[in-house]
Amino acid sequence: MSALNNPIIAVIVSLVIAVGYFTFVDHYLMDMQGLDYWYLFRK
Amino acid sequence: MGLLTGKRVFSIVALCMMVGLLLLPIVIALPSPAIGEEAPAGDAAKKDGDKVEKGRDVYYKTEGIVVGAPAPKTTDGPKDYPRYNFESRVLIWFANQQHLYYGSFVLAVPIFCMIIEFMGVVTKDKALAKRYDQLAYDFIKISLTAYSLTAILGGILIFTFLTLYPAFFGYLSSIFRPVMHIYALMFVAESGTLYIYYYGWDKMKEGFLKWIHLSMSVVLNVIGTLLMFLANSWIGFMMSPAGVDEQGRYLGNIWHVIHTALWNPLNLHRILGNMAFGGGVVAAYAAYKFLSAKTDEDRAHYDWMGYIAMALGVAFLIPLPFAGYWLMREVYAYRQQMGITLMGGLLAWLFIIQATMIGILFLSSNYYLWQAMGRMRGAEKYQRYIKYLVFLLICGFLVFITPHTMVMSPAELKAMGGQQHPVLGNFGVMSAKNGGINVMITTTVLSFIWYMRGNKVSTVSWAKFGNIFMGVFFACAYVNIIWLAIYGYYIPANVRVGLSVPQVATTLSCLFFMFALNTVMMRGAKQMGPIEWGKISVRSQYALIMLATAFTWMMALMGYIRSSVRLFWHVNEIMRDNSPWAYTHTVGFAANMISFNVLFFWISILFVFWMGSLAAKKAPVTATAGIPGSVPQPAASH
Amino acid sequence: MKALMSLGALIGVAGLLLLGGMIFDVIPSTTVRLVEGYMPMQMLFELTCFVAGFAGLSYMMSVMGMPFPRFWQGIGFWAFILLYLKYRVYPPIPFSVRAMYGTVSLVAVFMWVSASEEDWKKFKQPIMNVLDAQTGLNRLLRYAYLVILPILIGGFSYNAMVPKSEEPIELRTVHPAPPASTKVHGKTYTLQTSQNPYRVNQEGKYDQEYTNANIVEQGMGRLMKPNANPWDDKNQGYLKYVREGGEIFFQNCHFCHGDNLNGRGLHAFAFNPIPANFTDPGTIAQLQETFIFWRVSKGGIGLPNEGFPWASVMPPWEQHLTVDEIWKVILFEYWHTGYYPRTWD
Known part of the structure; x- marks a missing residue:
């Protein structure tokens, strides 16, 4: 727990969680509407 | 709960009977409209083998037996459009708008009371609980006078319709006959419940009876909401008719005429809008009382009242853009033309004005929160970052209000080399605007969280991680919103439209998760200093008044847009408007009329508040006397 | 720090x-x-x-x-x-x-x-x-403000109210609402549901995905696919229609709308409003094909009043082109700019 309080570790863990979460949200919600979130990257 | 005494049993039974009696008219009325009109249709179908005329529902595309007369084809003249030497449309506009203002107010205030009374019951701090209860009581008192005014204005509205638009109103009421009757009967239910709720407050203020009282507030709100839903059905029908055939003949299915394409989006949007508007009005009331307060205690009380009203109003403001977006999407899905008229065509400039007003709302709320942080010892650590929040808000706002087509002189047009500015033109489309508004909402959430933790320091073991996580989460949320806004430019329109959903989800994630995380982090937190109610700056109260005025103006603007999108139809594509006023007003005229409505409403509600204060002068001031001495400090929550 | x-x-x-x-x-x-x-x-x-x-x-x-x-x-x-x-x-x-x-x-x-x-x-x-x-x-500053501020305010007011010989600003609606249907050469087209009959795949069926895959890459102007060249004689179907649309475009439209479809044609700056720039993401990229069909057929004078029909010199092309030619030109415009027409699904 105290390792988490180390600023650098905290930033990295937070980044991983946040970026992962938002990517998931973007993908899932677009998918739910039947649209392709990764459209541009497929081209 | 204790013993089931005779008194309790009696009160439960009495409550159930009362609710039952109040709802009885509805229950009786329900079966017949649902089945359809039997008696008049019976005459038509009496003759055996007589051809029963069928029609196809313009929206649901189902077949039904024609029951009503076709929509009247009106002609300009004293028969269909009797008039004074004045534009009838403007008279209806005025009556309708005032009725809507007061109706919205009296629907919002009971919801506030329900929430605040509930908070009063569950709060552990006894002094605070009493204050909440007294606050709820004060709110409902204000709403009583407003309630009579709503009814009066409703009567004026109906009379105006009957006398100035008899053909139209005759047609509408022929279709909505049962709905209008239920509407009227539900007013009886609403009044009954309201009076018992208000006058029984003191008698029912403890223990079991208090829960009955709370339940009554729920019943009151259910009835009020249903009333609004019924009224919304008429408007929904005028904009997106269903349940009638192409000639406007009613096909017997009352649910179809009620449940039009735009009914539910209107319902949701109006519930949220009512709350935001009601919150604004109460906050402005509190602001005025604060500014004119003579004692510190009064200032403290009204500061607190203003905060609660504003918090509730803004809490309902935050989902409002999403409800509005849903409404627009449904309009586009129903009739693309109507959608384009609204935002791309004739009424587009009004939406730029609306964008400006929305920005003012968010700016005022944020500003109020920053001022509120000023009265908390310990919130100084956030002060130096406020300018960055201002910057974020302003960037979002500027993007949000940039019109796609700019007002410019021909010389400027030539200098620009085209109708669209290469840099700013890109801000004029939906992809950017969604990004802008979501940035503004997220910043408002951030301000709120700073306010909630302003005077506290977290003492949980993972506090540092928690703080860093919150910061990173917000930063990633901003990045995600802006990324989605930019991404939208590079993909086709039908995919881009879907991007608004993840953008909204990002903003709402910040709202829910960060609030939850903050609450958990602040458990048992060390308080740096109390909240000094009453010590807030005077500018904050002006911000509250600005908030209320902006809400009022916006409501009138959106109502005008809703009405004028029908263009030359009374009922869209079914009944044509053949009055001499079947044109769209200029933007300038509309703005003047809206401002007049706003001004009139505020003057009249000041009269209502004054009458409320007349009554208060007679009653002993029990609220502040119960709390000893100095400025009250609600320790647990705010 | x-x-x-x-x-x-x-x-x-x-x-x-x-x-x-x-x-x-x-x-x-x-x-x-x-x-x-x-x-x-x-x-x-x-x-x-x-x-x-x-x-x-x-x-x-x-x-x-x-x-x-x-x-x-x-x-x-x-x-x-x-x-x-x-x-x-x-x-x-x-x-x-x-x-x-x-x-x-x-x-x-x-x-x-x-x-x-x-x-x-x-x-x-x-x-x-x-x-x-x-x-x-x-004290000096205060007196100075006392004198200067009224002069400034007076000056601004005067400036705002003095009649000027500049043209007044216009509030033209660039994107007016289209009618529900339009009649071109005797046939009525419902704008919400009509489709471009030339936006077809190799089986001859209406297919947006197929045609969208054969357009020009936005920004770079290259062909998205090597075998998607309209000027190749062997190509039939969609690509042939694009070529025919291109021929019509360069015979009729490029004088105003430009060879690069960016509104910079020969005559462009003689008009006010100037011809639409199809490469701008705010024009055809946002619109349904039927909207374009309406605009091309009916021209400037077919606009509703809020679109300033008296100001636009866009000719009503139904007087010069057949319906098929109009659809093909629209096909070409989308092909050339690399945009997809707006759809519902």
Whole structure:
């Protein structure tokens, strides 16, 4: 727990969680509407 | 709960009977409209083998037996459009708008009371609980006078319709006959419940009876909401008719005429809008009382009242853009033309004005929160970052209000080399605007969280991680919103439209998760200093008044847009408007009329508040006397 | 912290010098180019850099013992925004938009300087000093304001009310609502449901995905697929129709709408409003094909009143082209610009 309080570790863990979460949200919600979130990257 | 005494049993039974009696008219009325009109249709179908005329529902595309007369084809003249030497449309506009203002107010205030009374019951701090209860009581008192005014204005509205638009109103009421009757009967239910709720407050203020009282507030709100839903059905029908055939003949299915394409989006949007508007009005009331307060205690009380009203109003403001977006999407899905008229065509400039007003709302709320942080010892650590929040808000706002087509002189047009500015033109489309508004909402959430933790320091073991996580989460949320806004430019329109959903989800994630995380982090937190109610700056109260005025103006603007999108139809594509006023007003005229409505409403509600204060002068001031001495400090929550 | 702030200060000073050069016409606005395709974000990014720069600058100055008074910070920042919008962004932003932005920035500056009580006191101090007029300079300033302010206000009012010989501004709706249906050459087309009969795949069925895969890449102008060349004689179907549409376009439309479909044709600047720029993401990229069909067939005089039909010289092409030719031209426009027509699904 105290390792988490180390600023650098905290930033990295937070980044991983946040970026992962938002990517998931973007993908899932677009998918739910039947649209392709990764459209541009497929081209 | 204790013993089931005779008194309790009696009160439960009495409550159930009362609710039952109040709802009885509805229950009786329900079966017949649902089945359809039997008696008049019976005459038509009496003759055996007589051809029963069928029609196809313009929206649901189902077949039904024609029951009503076709929509009247009106002609300009004293028969269909009797008039004074004045534009009838403007008279209806005025009556309708005032009725809507007061109706919205009296629907919002009971919801506030329900929430605040509930908070009063569950709060552990006894002094605070009493204050909440007294606050709820004060709110409902204000709403009583407003309630009579709503009814009066409703009567004026109906009379105006009957006398100035008899053909139209005759047609509408022929279709909505049962709905209008239920509407009227539900007013009886609403009044009954309201009076018992208000006058029984003191008698029912403890223990079991208090829960009955709370339940009554729920019943009151259910009835009020249903009333609004019924009224919304008429408007929904005028904009997106269903349940009638192409000639406007009613096909017997009352649910179809009620449940039009735009009914539910209107319902949701109006519930949220009512709350935001009601919150604004109460906050402005509190602001005025604060500014004119003579004692510190009064200032403290009204500061607190203003905060609660504003918090509730803004809490309902935050989902409002999403409800509005849903409404627009449904309009586009129903009739693309109507959608384009609204935002791309004739009424587009009004939406730029609306964008400006929305920005003012968010700016005022944020500003109020920053001022509120000023009265908390310990919130100084956030002060130096406020300018960055201002910057974020302003960037979002500027993007949000940039019109796609700019007002410019021909010389400027030539200098620009085209109708669209290469840099700013890109801000004029939906992809950017969604990004802008979501940035503004997220910043408002951030301000709120700073306010909630302003005077506290977290003492949980993972506090540092928690703080860093919150910061990173917000930063990633901003990045995600802006990324989605930019991404939208590079993909086709039908995919881009879907991007608004993840953008909204990002903003709402910040709202829910960060609030939850903050609450958990602040458990048992060390308080740096109390909240000094009453010590807030005077500018904050002006911000509250600005908030209320902006809400009022916006409501009138959106109502005008809703009405004028029908263009030359009374009922869209079914009944044509053949009055001499079947044109769209200029933007300038509309703005003047809206401002007049706003001004009139505020003057009249000041009269209502004054009458409320007349009554208060007679009653002993029990609220502040119960709390000893100095400025009250609600320790647990705010 | 100090390192960060001094870096910020450096950025701020550099930016200010550049802006100053642009204001006084020492250097052209294009010195720091607005990169095509990134302009709006670039503008926001530049503003962010400036804000960071100013924060750094004021921090460094206060550390060095020369704090920049809040009053002048506020006024300076607002003046900066106005000058930035007027001189840095090119082509010039119309006055109405600059007025809106300027007002919003003023509100922003007010919110910033009045955010906390002590900031507000610091901001008000110079104003209070002049109003109290305790020193000689302040007394002089107060008298000066007494004289200058009414003159300024009078001047502005006069300027606003004096009749000018410039054309009045127009509030033309660029994108009016289309009618529900339109009749071209005797046949009625419902705009919400009609489809381009030439947007077909190899089986001859309406297929947007197939045609969208065979267009030109936006921005680079290359073919998306190597075998998607309309000028190849062997190509049939969609690509052949694109070629035919192109022939029609260059016989009829490019004089106004330009060879690159960017509204820069021969006659473009003789008209007001100038011909639409199809490469702009705000024109055909946002519209359904039926909308374009309506506009091309009915022309400028077919516009509803809010679209200023008297001002547009767009010919009603139904008088010169058949319906098939119109559909093919629209097909070509989308092919050439690389945009997809708007759809519902």
